[in-house]
Amino acid sequence: MDLGIAGRTALVLGGGGGIGGAIAQMLAEEGAKVAVADINADAAKLRAETIIDAGRQALALEWDLGELGAIEGNTRAIEESLGPVDILVNNTGGPPPSPVLGQDPTVWINYFQSMVLSVIAITDSVVPGMRSRGWGRVITSTSSGVIAPIPNLGLSNALRAGLLGWSKTLAREVAADGVTCNVVVPGRIGTQRTEFLDRAKAEREGKTVEQVSAASLATIPAGRYGNPREYASMVAFLASAPASYVTGSLVRVDGGLIASL
Numbered sequence: 001m002d003l004g005i006a007g008r009t010a011l012v013l014g015g016g017g018g019i020g021g022a023i024a025q026m027l028a029e030e031g032a033k034v035a036v037a038d039i040n041a042d043a044a045k046l047r048a049e050t051i052i053d054a055g056r057q058a059l060a061l062e063w064d065l066g067e068l069g070a071i072e073g074n075t076r077a078i079e080e081s082l083g084p085v086d087i088l089v090n091n092t093g094g095p096p097p098s099p100v101l102g103q104d105p106t107v108w109i110n111y112f113q114s115m116v117l118s119v120i121a122i123t124d125s126v127v128p129g130m131r132s133r134g135w136g137r138v139i140t141s142t143s144s145g146v147i148a149p150i151p152n153l154g155l156s157n158a159l160r161a162g163l164l165g166w167s168k169t170l171a172r173e174v175a176a177d178g179v180t181c182n183v184v185v186p187g188r189i190g191t192q193r194t195e196f197l198d199r200a201k202a203e204r205e206g207k208t209v210e211q212v213s214a215a216s217l218a219t220i221p222a223g224r225y226g227n228p229r230e231y232a233s234m235v236a237f238l239a240s241a242p243a244s245y246v247t248g249s250l251v252r253v254d255g256g257l258i259a260s261l
Contacts, residue, residue: 004241006031010087011078011126013065013119016043018191019141020091022228026236028056033082037063037074039093057082065092066114068121075125084133085126087239090119090140090163094193097200100154107155115159120166127174136179137239140167144187147258152204164250171248180247182238187254188216190225222255
């Protein structure tokens with residue numbers, strides 16, 4: 001299938017990580033010019049170099065999403081190097097494991113700014129251009145915790161859930177202008193973040209990482225963790241021209257993990 005995004009400019013937040021890196025790579029393989037943004041400058045540079053070495057266009061950006069003042073300068077750099085953003089992939093890092101009760105208010109504020117307000121502000125900065133050109137894609141990656149809250153991921157469950165209402169509302173506001181907005185929910189995807197969470201749970205419960213992973217696998221009908229490229233494939237489709245009538249949706253890429261309808 002021709003996704004129809006060759007020559008489009010994509011901005012992938014968290015593009016140096018496992019899921020974000022796979023998304024950036026796949027969009028580039030489909031011909032998009034990709035801005036790889038990550039708080040880890042080396043990771044962003046490595047991913048951009050991999051894309052460039054494959055004969056595609058990419059730009060690495062060191063971007064701390066908690067610094068809202070960096071948005072204007074970074075989006076300007078993207079426009080000057082690759083062109084205005086047509087595809088925005090909102091993919092943020094997750095907070096550390098924690099209960100929802102008893103967290104200091106400053107912790108809530110800091111993670112709200114880096115995980116929620118940053119997504120809203122960056123989207124606000126690029127969507128007007130999408131509307132004026134009559135084409136755009138806003139894809140927000142969250143967590144299965146927005147559907148079925150995950151124990152001991154209280155901050156993530158609560159903060160990411162707010163992005164569902166925001167994205168659905170935004171989708172209705174911009175649909176007539178050719179801009180789609182969708183949310184993608186990962187299950188257990190094999191990344192460093194998943195490994196970190198498994199290790200943290202093992203330490204917390206006095207088990208081995210292998211025991212924790214085995215118990216996790218037993219809850220997944222597919223019987224395995226997902227590959228980041230499998231997740232990226234869904235994001236790439238939602239970014240495509242053929243997906244122009246898909247908006248305001250929540251799509252699960254979870255191997256059947258989430259039991260609810």
